[in-house]
Amino acid sequence: MAVALNMVAMKVAVLRNSMNSQKAGLIVGGVVLGLVFAGGTIALAFVGDLDGGTVAGWHTGDLLATAYAVWMLGWIFGPVFAGGGDETLRPEYFTLVGLRPRRLATGLLTASFVGPAPAVSLVALVALMIFGVRLGSAAPVVALPAMLLTLVIFVLLSRVAIAVLGLALRSRIGAIVAGLSNGVILAALGQGWVFFVAFQQAGGIPPTASAVLRYLPSGWGLVAVEAAAEGQWPRAAAALAAMGVLIVVLLAVWAVLLTRRASAARPSVRGRRPMRAASAQGAVVAKELRTWTRDLVRTHQLTFALAYAVFFTASPLFMGVDIMLPYTGAIFILMAAAMSSNLYGTDGTVLWLTLMTPRGADVRGRQWAWLLTVGPVGLALTIAGALITGGPWPVPLALTAALLGGGAGIVPLISVYALVPSIDPHRRGGNPLRSAEDDGSLTGLAYAVLALGGLTGVPAGLVASSYGWPGVVVGLVTGALCVWGFGALAESRLRSHGPELLQTMRTGKRPQSQSGRWKKFDDLPKRDQIIATIGWSLGAIPLFPQGIVAGVMKANGSTEKSWFLALHVPDPYGWPVVVFMVLLGIAMYGGALWVSYKPRPSQAGAEPVAKAA
Incomplete structure (x- = not known):
């Protein structure tokens, strides 16, 4: 416990002393986006009635199971596009300390809960408690431990996935397999609306898919809550116990992978043809x-x-x-x-x-x-x-x-x-x-x-x-x-x-720039930092999906409207919406670029003073 608490204190100190305005802006933007998705997940807990639990062919439990499966996949594959995930404390830092693998893994796991990502995920898991309250009986009592255990599973799955991917990238076949799987999963997350529409056309999630979603670790907490609401206490206890066992197994696997991570990869000794070039x-x-x-x-x-x-x-x-x-x-x-x-x-x-x-x-x-x-x-x-x-x-x-x-x-x-x-x-x-x-x-x-x-x-x-x-x-x-x-x-x-x-x-x-024109993000006024952060982080939304992609779909006569605003607007107002969205995205990027690199008033006034001197 002492090691874990020390690692938590170390991570807090590192985050506090390494924080700058640019990193803070990225974190704030990520937290806001995460809270939007968490709010959407919580909204699913209010969908449907308590008797049938369905709305428009959708079962409330199925919707939550799908949402938590997406959250789990985000934890597993998100680090692929985010530079390897949060490694404020790297295992390599503790190589010479002499900690046993299980103790090191426990400490690093405890420190992993310090940060915005676990907090946002915990907010999304509140939907499990709300769903349990709506079901009544003693379901809320089971929902609380289910929430916490699910969060631990999410974090551990992310840690294990990063460790496995690190080992896979030491061989060419492993790198290819990892790239294929990561690309497919992230594309599926980006095209989630396709599966939503397909299931909607089929009248809801099929029973087989519903069962599969509950077999995933992300659905075990939901199984426990539903079993408690039905009075099936042995099944609820078994689901919670299975979550605890999975946490122990993942922790043991991560400890083994940490020892493998410390070993150096063997360099390739295969002969290579010499490079020849005339220029x-x-x-x-x-x-x-x-x-x-x-x-x-x-x-x-x-x-x-x-x-x-x-x-x-x-x-x-x-x-x-x-x-x-x-x-x-x-x-x-x-x-x-x-x-x-x-x-x-x-x-x-x-x-x-x-x-x-x-x-x-x-x-x-x-x-x-x-x-x-x-x-x-x-x-x-x-x-x-x-x-x-x-x-x-x-x-x-x-x-x-x-x-x-x-x-x-x-x-x-x-x-x-x-x-x-x-x-x-x-x-x-x-x-x-x-x-x-x-x-x-x-x-x-x-x-x-x-x-x-x-x-x-x-x-x-x-x-x-x-x-x-x-x-x-x-x-x-x-x-x-x-x-x-x-x-x-x-x-x-x-x-x-x-x-x-x-x-x-x-x-x-x-x-430091000699001309003083190219300023770092930290040197910008707070107002310009906010404008730049919003422009760089959100400008792609109106420009690409709501502008360019919607325009291409409209030009090709697509009948699938999805979430593209221009396709929902009646003619002849669709194309003006496309043009407006493209211009809005360009304006957001242009505004961010301008406030980032425009000459400052102090710089403009400094030149006459320097010449006079």
Whole structure:
């Protein structure tokens, strides 16, 4: 107990002393979004009547079982997209302390409950208590321990999943399997409305699916509450006991995995063909292509992007709708760009070697390598999807061409302008997904690439949806311009700020700008920090799902309205809503960009004073 309490105190101290305005803004945004989902989960507990427990064909218990299954999957697979999860206290820190694995695991587990994520999940689990109160009898007495045990299971499943994934990423097959499973699960979470509509068309969740949801660990607490309400006390006690046993087993498994994590991975001794290149740019291309095939983290990222794109666009097939299949390649390209957004940061301190590369050969070489790695797969997915559905052809091909060029241009550009200091590849710990010290910045960088990359496809998509094949030409032109223009900006930035980038990589701190124009987020006024946080975190909602995606669906005559506002509005007001949403998203990103980089009044007044002096 003393070890656990000490670890809790350590985590509180680390969080208190490492908190800055940017991290606080990300946490606040995440908490607000989490509370929205928690509120939705609690609302499900009030659905239906107490006799039948159904509403519009839906059983209240089934809805809660589905919601808690989604929460469990979020805990398990969320860290994949969030940089490896919360590891404020890493197991490697305690290697020399000599703690037994079970004791170390217990201490780390106790410290894991310090943070916003467990608190938000506990709020969502309040729905279990409300449901028990509505059922009456002694169900609320069982609901309280069921809530707490479910929360412990969520946290432990997350810890075990991260440990297993860390071991999987030590082999190529493991990295591919982990990328496939993670991509499929996260795509399923993103397309949850598809399954909702499919079940609604079927008149509710089928009995088989209902039983499966209760067999999952996330549904055991619900089983205990329902059994107590029916007076089946042996069944309720068995469900709670099973939760306790699962916690003990997961804790033991995590303790074993922690010992495996401390061991070093064996380096590959397989022979490699020598790299030959006739120019500096060719050498960079060869080096990057080999990195894409040898770095297991990059293998996992590409596999994840592929699995996510395929399953995301194939999910509507459950409703008999195949309209999204031709856009599989475009989504894959966007996800691949987001996953590789910190391209220069992942090099670590070897960035000094990059600075010795003649002129702009390094940027252009990386662009060619990225295109050769992502382009063929994205184009093949687009053609395959269009062939399966019989079209449309112009819009998917136009988006593929534009997004491919946009990704090749934005990835190196944003990685030199907003480089996130990362751990050197040879010093990665037992959690390879945690490649950067500040995972909040890394996640924000990925979302920024998704937003900016999506914007590069807007002109081609609009022209293709209105005029057909000329949009493909527009996509090729805009893609080529993005590669050339953004690449030139990245070259210029790398030449002029190369030493500063290396200093940032070595120390983890950005040097103070001499001009005073480019300010850190912490230096912004509080009002501008709020505007920037809201713009960067929420701008994608009106821009992409409510704007671009709704516009594409409306142009293709989709009859599925889902949650897209423009599809619910009667004609002829649908298109104005699409345009408004796109402009709103652009305005939110533009406002965040402006308040982040606009000259400050104090700076403008300082120049005359300096000249007078």
